[in-house]
Amino acid sequence: MLKVGLLGAGRIGQVHAVNIAGNARSSLVAVSDVHRPGAEALAAKFGAQARSTEEILSDPSIDAVLVATSTDTHSDLIEAATAAGKAVLCEKPVDLSLARARACLGAARLSGRPVMIGFNRRFDPNFAALKAAAQRGEIGKSELLSVTSFDPAPPPVSYIKVSGGLFRDMMIHDFDMANFLMGEVPVTVRAVGSSIVDPEIGAAGDVDTAVVTLTYADGRIAVIKNSRRAVYGYDQRVELLGSDGLLQAQNMLENTVVKSTTAGVVSAKPTYFFLERYMPAYAAEWEAFVSAVLENAPMPSTLEDGIAALAMAEAATESARTGQAVTLDLQEDFYRKAV
Amino acid sequence: MLKVGLLGAGRIGQVHAVNIAGNARSSLVAVSDVHRPGAEALAAKFGAQARSTEEILSDPSIDAVLVATSTDTHSDLIEAATAAGKAVLCEKPVDLSLARARACLGAARLSGRPVMIGFNRRFDPNFAALKAAAQRGEIGKSELLSVTSFDPAPPPVSYIKVSGGLFRDMMIHDFDMANFLMGEVPVTVRAVGSSIVDPEIGAAGDVDTAVVTLTYADGRIAVIKNSRRAVYGYDQRVELLGSDGLLQAQNMLENTVVKSTTAGVVSAKPTYFFLERYMPAYAAEWEAFVSAVLENAPMPSTLEDGIAALAMAEAATESARTGQAVTLDLQEDFYRKAV
Amino acid sequence: MLKVGLLGAGRIGQVHAVNIAGNARSSLVAVSDVHRPGAEALAAKFGAQARSTEEILSDPSIDAVLVATSTDTHSDLIEAATAAGKAVLCEKPVDLSLARARACLGAARLSGRPVMIGFNRRFDPNFAALKAAAQRGEIGKSELLSVTSFDPAPPPVSYIKVSGGLFRDMMIHDFDMANFLMGEVPVTVRAVGSSIVDPEIGAAGDVDTAVVTLTYADGRIAVIKNSRRAVYGYDQRVELLGSDGLLQAQNMLENTVVKSTTAGVVSAKPTYFFLERYMPAYAAEWEAFVSAVLENAPMPSTLEDGIAALAMAEAATESARTGQAVTLDLQEDFYRKAV
Amino acid sequence: MLKVGLLGAGRIGQVHAVNIAGNARSSLVAVSDVHRPGAEALAAKFGAQARSTEEILSDPSIDAVLVATSTDTHSDLIEAATAAGKAVLCEKPVDLSLARARACLGAARLSGRPVMIGFNRRFDPNFAALKAAAQRGEIGKSELLSVTSFDPAPPPVSYIKVSGGLFRDMMIHDFDMANFLMGEVPVTVRAVGSSIVDPEIGAAGDVDTAVVTLTYADGRIAVIKNSRRAVYGYDQRVELLGSDGLLQAQNMLENTVVKSTTAGVVSAKPTYFFLERYMPAYAAEWEAFVSAVLENAPMPSTLEDGIAALAMAEAATESARTGQAVTLDLQEDFYRKAV
Incomplete structure (x- = not known):
């Protein structure tokens, strides 16, 4: 105990x-x-x-x-x-x-x-099942990863100002998701961003809509899309194309009811925000921590993972500012190939 | 030619x-x-x-x-x-x-x-693919069939009066679908019906909503649901439960666009009526006829099939009127086991 | 407290x-x-x-x-x-x-x-949302209900023998679901059943596959399908057709991962059995009981509901045995119209 | 005529x-x-x-x-x-x-x-419906576009060598799709690509997997993903995020049959390649041409559109080669704002 x-x-x-x-x-x-x-x-x-x-x-x-x-x-x-x-x-x-x-x-x-960093999304049953399928080789060799991550609504500008910016505050989860699913850190980061959701966010020096492209030493590519506003709810999806197929983790919906009327066929919305979507993930995360400590096993998400994601966020922030690609050099220090 | x-x-x-x-x-x-x-x-x-x-x-x-x-x-x-x-x-x-x-x-x-009766639904690519999968044994031995068949809107009462009634005019297609998918004719027919969509239809001596249960000599069961009104379009679905799984043929939609807003996640409606839904089926039906004639092969849907469906419609009409099950004796005369 | x-x-x-x-x-x-x-x-x-x-x-x-x-x-x-x-x-x-x-x-x-009977399915978020939508009038007047309820695997024959039979042991949940969603008890019950899944079940005097048709005083119809075996998991679905549309509550899946390969597009299976599927329902059921007791409010599922479902199970057992429709007379004593 | x-x-x-x-x-x-x-x-x-x-x-x-x-x-x-x-x-x-x-x-x-360039995808019923919904304002102001376009299998290397490269040969359709849906040409193009599907394609000087990011004068962003190989079929999808929601055009499937077994829930694959997927689009394209000629109306896709897409392909080719963003200046000459 x-x-x-x-x-x-x-x-x-x-x-x-x-x-x-x-x-x-x-x-x-x-x-x-x-x-x-x-x-x-x-x-x-x-x-x-x-x-x-x-x-x-x-x-x-x-x-x-x-x-x-x-x-x-x-x-x-x-x-x-x-x-x-x-x-x-x-x-x-x-x-x-x-x-x-x-x-x-x-x-x-x-x-x-031992120190574990709480990247809760790694423990989401959907993303975890997607990674497990990839690791079993069900789509062959992975080639192209897409991460879609939209919040339901932007935070107050007062929060934005102390947040470190979208790449450190929001996309950092997606950088870790890329590291989790690709099993490796990228070598280049290219970012574009704009403040099209709310000009106040731009006035505060941040972006609210962004796309980052990552390239890997072995030729693989990842693309991450972020928006601070998806009015229909928390949109958290992943797609991984491999040599033998495609894996997609889709949104969880509030319920399974479908209504067909003259207006169309209506399903429930995605669960609204991270507490609703990731509640099972938090329990699984804790169980993973307990297991690792009691069994003296490696932590499933480490301080090194936290630093890799942070370094990618810094690189993306710089790339969005300068318009240039940024080269990373994280492999030697931090990361073990996992997928 | x-x-x-x-x-x-x-x-x-x-x-x-x-x-x-x-x-x-x-x-x-x-x-x-x-x-x-x-x-x-x-x-x-x-x-x-x-x-x-x-x-x-x-x-x-x-x-x-x-x-x-x-x-x-x-x-x-x-x-x-x-x-x-x-x-x-x-x-x-x-x-x-x-x-x-x-x-x-x-x-x-x-x-x-050679005479072929144009049961167009047998040539619908979805129902045909379902039957092909069943015949390949993909769900083992079939046990329980469900046919859902709803029209978008009731016809005029003037049409109802000369139609022969819902079982002969509308459900006859579904009786043939049951025969097509079960590969056999049933031994009992039980029907219930009411005129809940439009009391005028009831006044004309017909029903507009009906459920028929069919039993087969080997213990299988089929159930057919009809309504004269599904305001969202032509609802044409089939489910077949077998010992190793379930096959479903779902509706075809007008397009693949999905819209997510605060109101929910909205897909397109089913194609509106039989001409939209079954246009590919009519072409496949004609190709099947041409092939059978030119290659001197058996017709894929016969006069005997037409008579079996009509006999089932008569039995259902009687069952709905009397409240009693009706026993059929069609096997000897008409039908060859196909599934 | x-x-x-x-x-x-x-x-x-x-x-x-x-x-x-x-x-x-x-x-x-x-x-x-x-x-x-x-x-x-x-x-x-x-x-x-x-x-x-x-x-x-x-x-x-x-x-x-x-x-x-x-x-x-x-x-x-x-x-x-x-x-x-x-x-x-x-x-x-x-x-x-x-x-x-x-x-x-x-x-x-x-x-x-106050006594509440634990009809857990009433508290399933999907069925509850379907009923709420129906009560808000989103599909107009209800007309035709379909309940699909398949267990993943049959219980041992030793259990079957003391279970009271499929209608009392398994379909009783679906009778209550019909009462819950139709807001009224039916006037006739027609049942057909067979032991096609396992002949041992038939030898024990029970059926493993059954279809029951219910008719209501106002012309509405309900149909319930049961099978003791759906190898792909616990199949628990409801469809309600109304004058303005269709409501469907679909299965909950183990996760949202979709895999596309040369073999097709594969989604996760339904959650395996009742503990997985109805875990949220049990929590909601308890919350409903606590609320009703503390707030001195009517119980959301009563002893009367339990008796109505049991009476329907008895009627279905008799109908399956005799092949005849059975007339019920439950309205006066037990039930208040709710939908 | x-x-x-x-x-x-x-x-x-x-x-x-x-x-x-x-x-x-x-x-x-x-x-x-x-x-x-x-x-x-x-x-x-x-x-x-x-x-x-x-x-x-x-x-x-x-x-x-x-x-x-x-x-x-x-x-x-x-x-x-x-x-x-x-x-x-x-x-x-x-x-x-x-x-x-x-x-x-x-x-x-x-x-x-009048000259019309046959950008058939503009006439695909799904993409056309998506654009129509966007033009009706159903998702508010558009912000972020994603185009996924994967071929089922790479062409022979002999074809690759004379094709002009992936950006001119394959992604040119997606550049036009972006222009069609965004109603404007972009101001910057950033491309990354690799030959991870087939090293022979790399040896021939081309890429087989690529991601292009486009930025627009008003802050909007688009991202296009291409792969020469999606073994499950022709993957042609579009997503458009707007201030009031998300529009997605999903793949068309070979049929609507769904099979549930112990192995999972299996749907049909996407239609295999462009002739299957875009057959209705070719008919709609021709109807649009006939209408425009006979009614003396503007062509729905013009030589200017063809040149804009080609200029974007050239810019992407250069960006992928140099690793730098390329700035375009197409607005003055060619394009009218349409969305």
């Missing part, structure tokens, strides 16, 4: 609390939050204790921590928790600064403790 | 004319119609001659006739044409009277000439 | 325990089971106590019980629990004997305590 | 012959081909005459010609036919040389005769 401290009792922390408590091999023993009453309420619901982060990290009976705090604290908490001997599952992104994330990686490696 | 006379230049005759002229192995040489100018216009468009039915039947250079006249003339024309040595493709139904149809069968058999 | 005792710690009891504990307005305080260690293990996992059924019923601090024991105990436990002042959610069926179920209804009415 | 001469009796010429003869407002009067017997056979089938191209062009009774000869003759024949006063429908591409195509445009403009 893995004894777990949860750092952060906000919306995503509450999702994780249910999964920690509901998992047969983990128990939630402590919760911390900068807003103490939030920690207390969440702890009470699951029979855990509200404590400070420091108390949690210094408690030797706690095996692992889940970091669900604000992004600017991630690197510090990963370093402190691993130094204190905890296994760590940290929400993405590792950091908005690539240099800071790399320093964190160094510290975590020194600690010898 | 099969030289063909077309009897009847109405809407369905015009469809057949295109297929006769367009087929590489047939040519349209003559057209007759009770409305002479209609025959003349249709003949001119395809370089054929407008002639009387008698002239066509007595012309020894004409190999085959296609009967596309009104239902009450079918039996007479089949008898006259086969007596004149023609191969015949006749629109369904053979007749509204089972006794008359049986007499016609006797006469046609005496002539030794 | 509703304090709940769970009677029965078997497979379905375990599903209910998670939902009772996970619901924000209920807590699981006690568990009983004829197999005491099962009750103890389940209680321990959720911080509840293992107790005898008698102790649970006589504890005034317990507000409600969930009956998840074997069918033959349902009527007795409903009577005992309501007499003890508990609100009751009881798994279906109420009883295999219609007379016993009616006696139970009388006793429960005398107690004045 | 439009009297038509057909130049070219090869595979695509034969498709056009059927549509010319079958159209109610056109008749096929003459056919020419460098292989005289081919012209004679095709003419005989439709009651037309086999003549030389010169005879056809100099016959004042012929109103229009359809140019279905090899690509290297297109420019010359357009010039000769328009000079002879004919209306012209010419297969794409106009020419492999942009300079030659521009000279042809100049000559055609001088003649004052």
